[in-house]
Amino acid sequence: MQLINDELEQFAQSLTTAEDALQQEVHRYTYAEHAEPHMLSGHLQGKLLEAISWMIRPEKILEIGTFTGYSALCLAKGLQDNGELHTIELRQADAGKARSFFDRSPLKDKIISHTGNAKDIIPALPHTWDLVFIDADKPGYIDYFNLVLPRVRQNGFILADNIFFHGEALEAEPKRKSAKAIKAFNEYITANEAVEKVAITLRDGLYLLRKL
Structure with a gap:
């Protein structure tokens, strides 16, 4: 299912501030070298993540799912001067490549990389989070x-x-495991009274949740 009209998306990108040089390099590398480039947040979503971070001015950010590092580079821009972004990646190769990009960023000292299972790592991090990005x-x-x-x-x-999972989350009974999981997550969040929620129709769907 094509969720977003290509022409409209290209027009939106033309109205949006360009990626910086390092973000462009991560983008090019991912589409040229990675087996799953569709997992990259990309220009429009990256700029939205960056804008949200600037609006919040977080001291502590947690990212679950580093991939090749694009979204972390976007989110880190809005950190306070003493802020930190902790990013967790299960796959060693992706974590290492992302770190190589982080080390070339002026924000490199604010980005802390963790490699392993997020379910083990998250409880060991002794922080209160201002912003969390789940993309694993x-x-x-x-x-x-x-x-x-x-x-x-x-x-x-x-x-x-x-949260749309290529449109499969809209189906009454999704077939693939991940689509079923996203549909269950959406239903779980919809019924959860601990957060206020906004579903954003950008790219593959983005849930914005505020803790009450």
């Missing part, structure tokens, strides 16, 4: 949400990516 394995979404919610400050934000 879809069957883990509900668990990740429940792990981070108690540590998100009141009126802090959680972002969850891919």
Whole structure:
């Protein structure tokens, strides 16, 4: 299912501030070298993440799912001077490549990389989060949400990516495991009274959740 009209998306990109040089390089590398380039946040969503971070001015950001590092580079821009972004990636190769990009950023000292299972790493991080971005394995979404919610400050934000899952989450009975998991996550969040929610129709769908 094509969710976003290509011509409209290209027009929106033309109206949007361009990526910086390092973001452009991550974008090019991912589409040229990675087996799953569709997982990249990309220009429009990246700029939205960046804008949200600037609006919140977080001290502590948690990202679950580093991939090649694009979204972390966007989110880190709005950090306070003493801020930190902790990003977790299960796959060693992706974590290493992302770190190589982070090390070339002026924000490199604010980005802390963790490699391994997020369900093990999250409880060991002794922080209260201002902003959390969930963009990892879809069957883990509900668990990740429940792990981070108690540590998100009141009126802090959680972002969850891919809530449309290529349109499959709109189906009454999705067939693929990840689509089923996203549909269950959406239903779980819709019924959850601990957060205020906005579903954003950008790219593959983005949930914006505010802790009440």
